[in-house]
Amino acid sequence: MGAGGRMSVPPSPKKSEADVLKRVPHSKPPFTVGQIKKAIPPHCFQRSVLHSFSYVVYDLTIASIFYFIATNYFHLLPTYLTYVAWPLYWAAQGCVLTGVWVIAHECGHHAFSDYQWLDDTVGLILHSSLLVPYFSWKYSHRRHHSNTGSLERDEVFVPKKKSSLSWFSKCLNNPLGRVLTLTVTLTLGWPLYLAFNVSGRPYDRFACHFDPHAPIYSDRERLQILVSDVGILAVIYGLVCIALAKGVVWVLAIYGGPLLVVNAFLVLITFLQHTHPSLPHYDSSEWDWLRGALATVDRDYGFLNKVFHNITDTHVAHHLFSTMPHYHAMEATKAIKPILGSYYQFDGTPFIQAMWREAKECIYVEADEDSQSQGVFWYKNKL
Numbered sequence: 001m002g003a004g005g006r007m008s009v010p011p012s013p014k015k016s017e018a019d020v021l022k023r024v025p026h027s028k029p030p031f032t033v034g035q036i037k038k039a040i041p042p043h044c045f046q047r048s049v050l051h052s053f054s055y056v057v058y059d060l061t062i063a064s065i066f067y068f069i070a071t072n073y074f075h076l077l078p079t080y081l082t083y084v085a086w087p088l089y090w091a092a093q094g095c096v097l098t099g100v101w102v103i104a105h106e107c108g109h110h111a112f113s114d115y116q117w118l119d120d121t122v123g124l125i126l127h128s129s130l131l132v133p134y135f136s137w138k139y140s141h142r143r144h145h146s147n148t149g150s151l152e153r154d155e156v157f158v159p160k161k162k163s164s165l166s167w168f169s170k171c172l173n174n175p176l177g178r179v180l181t182l183t184v185t186l187t188l189g190w191p192l193y194l195a196f197n198v199s200g201r202p203y204d205r206f207a208c209h210f211d212p213h214a215p216i217y218s219d220r221e222r223l224q225i226l227v228s229d230v231g232i233l234a235v236i237y238g239l240v241c242i243a244l245a246k247g248v249v250w251v252l253a254i255y256g257g258p259l260l261v262v263n264a265f266l267v268l269i270t271f272l273q274h275t276h277p278s279l280p281h282y283d284s285s286e287w288d289w290l291r292g293a294l295a296t297v298d299r300d301y302g303f304l305n306k307v308f309h310n311i312t313d314t315h316v317a318h319h320l321f322s323t324m325p326h327y328h329a330m331e332a333t334k335a336i337k338p339i340l341g342s343y344y345q346f347d348g349t350p351f352i353q354a355m356w357r358e359a360k361e362c363i364y365v366e367a368d369e370d371s372q373s374q375g376v377f378w379y380k381n382k383l
Contacts (some may be wrong), residue, residue, distance in 0.1 A: 020347050026280040026291065026376045029343055033290060036320060040335045044328035051327060052106070055123070055309065059099045066093045070254065074205060085254060094261020095307050100126055102309045103264055108138035109145075109322045128231030133194065135224035136209040140200075140216050145322055148274070149292030151283050151365070151377065155201050155216075156193065157274050159281060159379065160364045169363065170383050178359045185271070186264040210331045241337065268306070268355060273300050273315045275358045277379050278345055281365050287376030293319040297345040298333070299354065317345060 043153060070089045077085055106112045107123025120134075127134040140155050147153035151161075172181055190200040197207040203215040210229055212222040243251045277298045280287075296319050301312045311318065314329035317336060324332060337344055365377035 020349065021277045023278050023378065024280070024294070025342055026282075026286075027341075028288070029196060029294070032338055033320065034334050037338050039322075040332045044332045044335075045321070045324055046328075047111060047113050047323075049115075049118070052103075052112045055103055055317035055327070056100075056126075059096055059103065063093060063096045064101070066096065066253065086257070090257030090261055091307055093258035094265065095304060097130065097258055097262045098265045099227075099309055100173050100264055101130055101132070101309050102311045103139075103185075104130070104132070104134065105311070106309075106326055108141060111323045111325050113150060124227070124231055128228075128235050130259065131232060131235060133209050133225070133228035133232055134216075135221070135228040137194070139221050139367060140209065143216075145293075145319065147287070147292065148289075149279075149281050150287045151281050152287075153201065154292075156202055157271060159275075160360070161377070162366050162380070165364055165383075171382050173363065173381075178356070182355065183249060185373065186267055187260065189267040190263040258306065265308075268351070269299075271314060272319045272351060272354055272358065273312075275362045275379070276345065277358075277361050277381070278349065281377045283375045283377070285321075288372060294340070294343050297347050299351060300346075300348040301351050313346075316340070322372050340363055361376050 010229060013017045013367040031083040031381065045317070070086075070093075073083050074082055074089070083276040103112070104123045104126035107126070110116060110119050112119045127137070133147055143153075144155035147155065151158065173179060185331060186277075189199065194209040195202055197203070197209075197216075200207065207214045207216050209216070212229075214225075217225055225364065239251055239255065268338075273296050279295045279297060280291075281295065282292065294316065296315050298313045298316050305313050309326045310329055311326065314326070314333045317324065318326075318330050320336070321332070349357070361381050363381045364377035364379070366380050367374045367377050
């Protein structure tokens with residue numbers, strides 16, 4: 001259950017470091033979205049309620065097994081072994097729940113089923129259970145997909161120009177500073193983005209995912225933002241009730257630890273999908289939707305690719321066709337590679353190593369001085 005009907009993509013030929021870091025083309029592609037879509041087998045766009053729900057059942061079953069083991073057997077271990085067992089539980093449960101997060105993300109893209117009400121119901125339940133405001137994030141994430149690669153209108157991980165860097169950027173441009181930056185980003189990055197729009201698109205006033213009147217949203221979306229808030233409050237109320245019955249430490253051990261892992265992975269996955277020395281960003285003089293959608297990279301997380309439902313290694317296809325179910329994305333990726341050619345970017349660098357490299361190399365964006373395309377910006381690190 002959960003993996004049926006999925007094709008595997010043959011691994012890309014091993015690239016040298018120089019090839020991996022080679023800039024992708026930034027000119028208008030010689031193909032259209034229609035031509036890309038025509039290369040994909042039509043069944044890849046078909047959504048199945050049963051197939052989609054099989055992944056929900058599979059993930060929640062695994063999560064339940066981990067919960068059962070932790071609550072029924074960990075207390076029987078010698079004390080010194082619990083210091084190993086609990087971190088292992090947090091890591092394993094966090095990875096499985098990241099897969100649940102990805103399914104809710106599918107619902108936000110209307111990729112779960114043919115029924116919008118079902119997608120929103122499942123997405124609201126799953127995301128709220130992970131303290132994610134479903135509709136709030138759904139709408140801001142939709143705008144990210146509509147404006148990927150745009151320095152003015154993209155919604156998240158919008159890189160700064162050199163002239164906009166903070167005064168302390170030079171102080172953090174060293175190994176210790178990068179460790180500090182990555183630690184804060186992976187632990188606090190997600191709640192800071194939701195609450196204060198940190199690393200998000202700049203607005204002319206305060207932007208918060210929990211505020212129905214935030215400039216992120218249109219008037220017709222504001223009621224659903226309230227629904228998201230109600231979902232979050234309901235889960236928080238449930239957690240408080242459990243804490244009163246079983247203790248705060250129990251809730252932190254069973255729920256808090258895995259949630260930190262989920263938040264860290266979703267920030268890391270998003271960061272690595274859109275931050276790479278080879279990827280361009282565009283200002284309004286150069287940006288168009290297709291070039292922006294291609295300004296992303298597929299990554300390799302090893303066996304975690306499957307745990308995360310391949311959101312990691314099929315992200316290019318996802319940006320081109322976001323309503324496609326994840327269980328067809330591998331087959332679609334294989335089909336579009338010949339069409340995209342050098343516009344397709346895959347980096348098989350181990351994700352821990354890639355995280356460190358990107359934190360070091362991708363500090364700001366700047367147009368090349370000798371380039372005729374002054375609206376095309378590239379990551380640089382010379383301060």
